[in-house]
Amino acid sequence: MLSPAIQEALNKQINHEFYSSYFYLSVSGYFESLNLQGFSHWMRLQSQEEREHGMRLLDHLHDRNGHATFEAIAQPPIEFQSPVEAFQQALQHEDYVTQTINRFYELALQEKDYAMQVELQWFVSEQVEEEKQARQILDQLKRLGDQGTALYLLDKELGERENDD
Helix, strand or coil: CCCHHHHHHHHHHHHHHHHHHHHHHHHHHHHHHCCCHHHHHHHHHHHHHHHHHHHHHHHHHHHCCCCCCCCCCCCCCCCCCCHHHHHHHHHHHHHHHHHHHHHHHHHHHHCCCHHHHHHHHHHHHHHHHHHHHHHHHHHHHHHHCCCCHHHHHHHHHHCCCCCCC
16 A cells, blocks of 8 residues: 555656656657757657656556546746757756656655565666666767767667667
8 A cells, every 4th residue: 555655756756757758759849840850759759758657657556556646747848059958958857857766765765665666666777777878869969069960970870769668
């Protein structure tokens, strides 16, 4: 059975994950407006992945007889100054999500909710990968620049990303 504190934290994390999906969809639209189809594709898949994370948590909530309390999803940013800035914001966002998951994990430890701890361990590991990917692409953009042939090649590479299922 979920404690009230765990149920509340779980609902908040679900909201964070759905916001993340919105955020990446917004960034995808930005790249679409620049005709950077590969970047847009990468961000769209990232959006889909974040939605799946939210659904995973929602399933966990339901599996444990919890009650979902859906909150409004905040509007994500829609304008970015450059591809570098878009990925800087993506990395900052992933850092924020990592912090929310870590705080949630601390709560699960305090509440001695072992099932929640196991579920959150998957998310802790996933966040390492999320931050790594965003950081690597940001580093490439900074090194290569966000115009010209290098940008075209990186766009082509990102367009080859497959669904991570």
